[in-house]
Amino acid sequence: MAHFNKAFQFKTRSIIVLLTVFGFQLTAQNWDVPADKKAKNSYIKFDKTTASEGEGIYTKNCASCHGNPSKGNVLKSLKPTPPDLASSGTQKLTDGELFYILNTGRGLMPSFKDVLSESDRWKVIAYVRSFNKSYVQVLSNTDPTKSDKVKVTMVYNHETNTVRVQVVAKEQNTSLPLKDAEVLLFAKRYFGKLPIEKGLKTDESGVANFVYPKDLPGNKLGEVELLVKVNDEVYGEVESSTKLKIGIPTDKPGLTQQRAIWGVLAKAPYWIIALYLLGIATFGVFVLYLVKNLFDFWKKGQQ
């Protein structure tokens, strides 16, 4: 969670910086959420527990701009001003719309798709809804416990240069290919995940083919760790990762592996250690010299 937050903060900041640089200024307008997204519902029940979990997530990720719901303490210096999420305007939006807004973001409103997991995103909404007395939830038919049944396979095709991702659910005796599931493919990098292409949807056989760049560096053996995120209407969210030998073999010690100024103490450059110790030693010798002489001095006085 902690590093998620960091990543988020960094992201928000850079987004904000960029937007300011380009002089973006949006005024409140409709969100124009596609009908299918608008109708999406949460598989998580909005109750006291999920709302209070959502409150924690809200405090860390949203409160800096939106303030405390119903208190009106939003960050007014932003243009457009982030609405108070307890306001009737926001509460009129469907769960699907709220979810869509969280996923896509707009202008200064960041996208939380890669920052918060789907369940966390729903929990924040549970918290937002807890300020609406007249709200009645419609649950979706997604069963999150079903996600255990989903198997993801990744195969690289050298001729077409594609990574073939297949998503299949194992139900009792049959395997059921998941059609129209959203698939995101990432390559793990030194800092974070690199998205490969845009997200795709699976076809009838549960397959999505990603064109893979030929020039990505891998580890010493040329291996790259791939991460797949699947999101299915019924089976929910699934993540899976594999190592494939599809990168250019590279053998560069990491920046924190060498001795360097920025390293931890154990990775301090030798010259700094030498200089420092030399300084301390010189001082030590000098103090010994003084003490010895003072001792002589004292003894001379005794005679």
Next chain:
Amino acid sequence: MLEQSTKDKITSDLLRSIRLTNSFKAWMAFLTLSLFVCLGAYVYQLNKGLVVTGLGDYVSWGMYISNFVFFVATSLIGMLISAVLGLSGQKWATPLARMAEIIALAFAAVAGLVIVSDMGRPDRLLNVFIHGRIQSPIVWDITVVTVYVLISTLFLYIPLIPDLKICHDKIEKLHPIARKAYKLLSLNYTGSHEQDLIIKKLTRAIAIFIIPVAFAIHTVTSWLFANTSRVGWDSTIFGPYFITGAFVSGTSAIVIAMYFFRTNYKLQEYITLEHFDKIGKLLVLVSLVYLYFNLNEYMVPGYKMKKFDARHINALFTGAHAFLFWSVQLGGLIIPIILLIFNKMRKPLPLLIIACCVFVGGWFKRYIIVVPTMEHPYLPIQNVPLNFKVYSPTLVEILITIAPMILVLLIVSTLAKIIPIVPIQETIEELEESHD
């Protein structure tokens, strides 16, 4: 040879101040009381955390760190007067050496505490030693400050040994414990030629050794800034810039001390008009050198006006910090230099007033170095309220900043009550030499 009566007169003159007077008690009571008020502010900060200060994400180094730099700077005076002048045979400075050492020791010792006041969680101080990275100037700084305090203590103590013996022998009404302490600390000094030689040898050795240490302490302090890539700090001359600045504040501090000890302890015969004249000239010299470094430090980025530098320079020259900047440069440096060229201005009272301006200017100069840079980051945090971006110290912060100054006064006053502020033995020796 000097007549015995002259020696006795010198001894009794210089020992006269070592006794408890009512005015001293009142002065100490006043200092202690003020210190308690400030400590109250500190306890408050300790409870609430650094939110009670004007510090934040933007300006995380404010008054406290400016204060720290100023304290380290002023402590360099010991090295300048006792070591540099001493080694170069400037005999006139002998009566000032002890005063300079006391000031140095007090400022250096308290500087360490000043850093702690900038910590929201001082209980984590030990972590610097446990987890400190040897690559970090902070670790070097702590190391060098400690070394300098130790060396300064010895630099004060070793030449003091003969005087401690004199205190033991000559002070009449003295508490037996105090007499014992003088005896113990004088390490069996008998006045033998051999022992005198050892003292001479060690004093000289420390005088040599303390010069690189003093350079190190303030250069490292400058590196706390210069090793960071930020406008206004990212400079290759920061080391000498800080050192020369230190000589200016230090010299002004010793002028102030000279004046008060001379009038309060009736030392007009020992701290003479000539001393004021010479130290005034020294102040001009170090100020000119410092002015030269200032010229470099502002002229070079001011000529190029690179994007981010320009924002900083404009804030200093014509913007939000302009008043302070020009007051410090004019009132704390340029006008004093011009005034001090005139003989009349190097008389005790005018010199005292000028030195006070330089001293206060020196403090605000550190403020000007620390704070505006923090207000001008390369990647500003967006959409934060104005009070995040602009630093304004709180009352609590000001009180906690004053506390170390009071502590220094306490230390200096106390030391000046238990040891002769002008070296007795050396004054006699020097007179003898000039008679021969």
